[in-house]
Amino acid sequence: MKITRNILLNPGPATTTDTVKLAQAVPDICPREKEFGDLMEFCSVEITKFVGDPNEYTTVLFGGSGTATVEAILNSVVPANGKILILDNGAYGKRMCQITEIYKIDTIVFKSSSIEPIDLASLEATIASNKDLTHLAMIHHETTTGLLNDISAVGKLCDKYQLSFVVDSMSGFAAIPVDMKAMNIDYLAASSNKNIQGMAGIGFAICNKKALERTKEIPPRSLYLNLYAQYAYFEKTHQTRFTPPVQTFYALKQAIVETKKETIKKRYERYSKSWETLLDGLERLGLEYLIDREHHSRIITSIIEPESDKYDFDEMHDFFYERGFTIYPGKVNDYDTFRISNIGQIDYRDMEAFLKVLKEYLKKIGHLDQVTA
Numbered sequence: 001m002k003i004t005r006n007i008l009l010n011p012g013p014a015t016t017t018d019t020v021k022l023a024q025a026v027p028d029i030c031p032r033e034k035e036f037g038d039l040m041e042f043c044s045v046e047i048t049k050f051v052g053d054p055n056e057y058t059t060v061l062f063g064g065s066g067t068a069t070v071e072a073i074l075n076s077v078v079p080a081n082g083k084i085l086i087l088d089n090g091a092y093g094k095r096m097c098q099i100t101e102i103y104k105i106d107t108i109v110f111k112s113s114s115i116e117p118i119d120l121a122s123l124e125a126t127i128a129s130n131k132d133l134t135h136l137a138m139i140h141h142e143t144t145t146g147l148l149n150d151i152s153a154v155g156k157l158c159d160k161y162q163l164s165f166v167v168d169s170m171s172g173f174a175a176i177p178v179d180m181k182a183m184n185i186d187y188l189a190a191s192s193n194k195n196i197q198g199m200a201g202i203g204f205a206i207c208n209k210k211a212l213e214r215t216k217e218i219p220p221r222s223l224y225l226n227l228y229a230q231y232a233y234f235e236k237t238h239q240t241r242f243t244p245p246v247q248t249f250y251a252l253k254q255a256i257v258e259t260k261k262e263t264i265k266k267r268y269e270r271y272s273k274s275w276e277t278l279l280d281g282l283e284r285l286g287l288e289y290l291i292d293r294e295h296h297s298r299i300i301t302s303i304i305e306p307e308s309d310k311y312d313f314d315e316m317h318d319f320f321y322e323r324g325f326t327i328y329p330g331k332v333n334d335y336d337t338f339r340i341s342n343i344g345q346i347d348y349r350d351m352e353a354f355l356k357v358l359k360e361y362l363k364k365i366g367h368l369d370q371v372t373a
């Protein structure tokens with residue numbers, strides 16, 4: 001079967017291999033069968049191994065998008081007398097704040113620039129002056145802008161002040177290396193449709209087992225999105241409490257096999273080469289980007305929109321879409337941007353092809369009149 005290859009330059013769901021797509025076509029199976037339990041166990045253990053030792057860490061799987069998993073972690077791990085600091089430097093940090101507000105979890109928000117690195121001294125001063133803090137949560141890679149947050153440095157602060165550390169690595173996991181133990185991370189959220197290059201529908205909460213066991217006594221704030229209940233039920237039965245996205249799990253298994261084969265290191269190198277190709281091209285075409293190279297995730301680039309009366313994002317989107325490329329709007333309030341991601345089963349040659357179409361579009365709107373490209 002021939003499947004059209006679309007180049008997705010949005011930050012996930014990403015372009016996948018045909019083998020991942022086709023892995024979903026399997027004989028019908030009831031997810032309560034042992035065979036399916038083994039498949040979920042394989043996914044859980046192998047996902048854990050990308051970031052930690054399965055003897056000390058475990059991956060709890062949820063049917064749902066990435067946000068469901070972030071919500072499950074946040075509502076499940078902070079006790080009634082606990083208090084969490086959330087670092088907000090973009091839309092996803094803000095989303096964490098919305099979640100704890102809904103669950104009425106005692107929260108303080110540490111706001112940080114959406115384009116500059118975190119001021120660690122100021123963060124430490126805030127932590128030190130809030131003696132009742134028990135948890136700290138932040139985003140690894142802020143997909144809003146492409147800013148890579150220094151989770152290692154914040155992990156050290158969490159160790160120093162004995163805070164349980166929650167990281168949303170939705171758009172970092174499986175590309176940007178993470179070592180949960182070395183970084184003092186207790187809970188890491190990720191999902192099946194970004195750098196792991198699977199299909200959308202499964203969220204991963206990778207947990208420090210000891211920390212997770214301690215949440216057993218916290219009265220559940222949610223039935224479906226309770227971390228400990230999901231973990232304990234799977235440990236006991238080898239099943240999820242509610243219907244899992246069956247075929248998506250087969251695709252995930254294949255995506256894991258392919259990630260192990262490529263290795264995370266090489267995957268990040270492939271992504272980085274596409275990203276460098278993109279940035280070099282943008283510079284040639286006279287377009288500016290928000291985050292400087294040093295603090296960039298190399299995963300998604302926020303590009304300042306061209307100055308032309310004829311520019312219109314939707315029209316540009318359609319221009320690309322007709323030519324096989326999907327691009328993404330911007331998400332930062334203070335800047336007019338659009339975003340190009342370089343994750344998924346694509347490489348620098350796809351980025352070169354994209355740049356040719358971008359050049360065509362820029363010519364069409366008159367942006368290239370002043371630029372020699």
Ligand SMILES: Cc1ncc(COP(=O)(O)O)c(C=O)c1O
Nearest residue numbers: 065066067092139143168170171
């Ligand atoms: C850092 C981060 N957190 C959370 C999410 C939300 O994931 P989902 O859209 O799968 O709920 C995203 C999605 O792009 C993300 O980049």
